[in-house]
Amino acid sequence: DQQVKQNSPSLSVQEGRISILNCDYTNSMFDYFLWYKKYPAEGPTFLISISSIKDKNEDGRFTVFLNKSAKHLSLHIVPSQPGDSAVYFCAASALNSGNTPLVFGKGTRLSVIA
Amino acid sequence: DAGITQSPRYKITETGRQVTLMCHQTWSHSYMFWYRQDLGHGLRLIYYSAAADITDKGEVPDGYVVSRSKTENFPLTLESATRSQTSVYFCASSEWGGDTGELFFGEGSRLTVL
Numbered sequence: 001d002q003q004v005k006q007n008s009p010s011l012s013v014q015e016g017r018i019s020i021l022n023c024d025y026t027n028s029m030f031d032y033f034l035w036y037k038k039y040p041a042e043g044p045t046f047l048i049s050i051s052s053i054k055d056k057n058e059d060g061r062f063t064v065f066l067n068k069s070a071k072h073l074s075l076h077i078v079p080s081q082p083g084d085s086a087v088y089f090c091a092a093s094a095l096n097s098g099n100t101p102l103v104f105g106k107g108t109r110l111s112v113i114a
Numbered sequence: 115d116a117g118i119t120q121s122p123r124y125k126i127t128e129t130g131r132q133v134t135l136m137c138h139q140t141w142s143h144s145y146m147f148w149y150r151q152d153l154g155h156g157l158r159l160i161y162y163s164a165a166a167d168i169t170d171k172g173e174v175p176d177g178y179v180v181s182r183s184k185t186e187n188f189p190l191t192l193e194s195a196t197r198s199q200t201s202v203y204f205c206a207s208s209e210w211g212g213d214t215g216e217l218f219f220g221e222g223s224r225l226t227v228l
Contacts, residue, residue, distance in 0.1 A: 006156075034216075043118075043204050043219030044157070089157060101147060101172060102217065106156035 003027045004092050006105035015114045019077040023090030023105055026071065030092040034102065035064060035075050038087045047088070048075070051095075080112045117141075120205050120220035128228050133192045135223045137205030145208045146188040147217065148172075148180065150201040157204065163188055195227045 005024045013019045023033075031052035036044040050057040050064045050073065057064050063076045077084055087109045091102040118139040127133050137146065148160040149172075159172030163182040177199060179191045188207075192199055202224050206217040 036217075041221070043206070043221050044217075045219070046216035101159050101162050103159075104149075104157040106154065 001026070002105075003030075004090055004103050004105040006088075006090055006108050008108050009106070010109040010111070012111045012113060013080045015082055015112055016079045019075075019080045019084065019110055019112065021075040021077075021088050021090075021108050021110065023073045023075075024071055025073075025092050027092070027094065027103075028071070029094040030103075032093045032095040033064070033066060033073050034091045034093075035062075036089040036091060036104075038089065038107070044089060077110075080110075082112050082114050085110055085112045118205060118207055118218055118220045120203075120223045122223060123221065124224050126226045126228065127195050129196060131195050133195050133225065135190045135192075135203055135205075135225070137188045137190070137220060139186055139188075139205075139207040139218075141207060141209075141218070142185060143207035143209045143218070144185070146182065147206040147208070148178070148188070148190045149204045149206065150174065151204060151222075152201050160190065160203075192225075195225075197227050199225065200227045201225060 034049040035047040037047045038044040048059050048062050048064050050066050055066050066073045087107045089107045090105040093102050094100050121136045147162040149157045158174050161180040163169045166185050169180050202222045204222050205220040208217045
C-alpha cells in the first residue's frame with residue numbers, strides 16, 4: 001500500500017505562472033515532510049521541508065503547505081522558471097517514531113514552458 | 115572533493131552475474147541508504163545503515179546484500195542479477211537518519227541486466 005501518493009505524473013506550466021504540485025499521505029504517524037527535486041542524470045536534491053507543527057513554510061519562490069486533517073501537502077512555485085523543470089518527489093517520515101527512513105512518492109515531472 | 119560518489123555510473127551485466135555498486139561519502143555521516151528508481155515506482159528504499167556494522171532492510175531488499183565495515187563505504191551487491199533489477203540506483207547519506215533533514219544523494223548508478 002502506497003503511503004505517499006503523488007497522483008499527477010506530470011504537470012506543464014507557463015513561465016511566470018504558479019506551479020502547484022500535490023502530495024497525499026495515508027500514514028497518520030507521518031509528522032515531517034520534504035520535497036526533493038531531481039534533474040536527469042543527477043541525484044535528487046533537497047528543496048524544502050515542513051514539520052507537522054506548521055501549516056506553511058516558505059523559501060524564496062518555494063512554499064509548502066500542509067493540511068493535516070486532509071493528509072495533504074502541496075508545493076507552490078511562484079513564479080515558475082524554465083530551470084524549475086525537473087521531477088519533484090514528496091517524502092515523509094514519522095519523526096516521533098524514531099529514526100525511520102523517508103518514504104517517497106512516485107514523483108511529478110514538472111515542465112515549465114518558456 | 116567532499117561529497118558522495120557512486121561507481122560505476124553505468125553498468126551492463128547478464129542475468130545470474132554478481133554485481134557490486136560502490137558508494138563512498140566523505141562527510142562521516144552516520145546513516146547511509148540505497149534506493150532504486152523505476153518508472154512508475156519513484157524512489158524505493160532497498161537497505162539502509164545507521165552506523166558501521168548496522169544494516170536494516172527497506173521496502174525492496176530481496177536479491178540484494180549490503181555491508182558497512184567502514185563508516186564511509188556502503189556497497190550494494192546483487193548476488194545473482196535478474197532483469198527486474200534493471201534500474202537506476204541511488205546511494206544517499208545523512209547525519210540524522212534522513213527524517214529530520216536532508217538526504218544527500220549520489221549521482222546514481224544505471225544498471226542494465228540483459
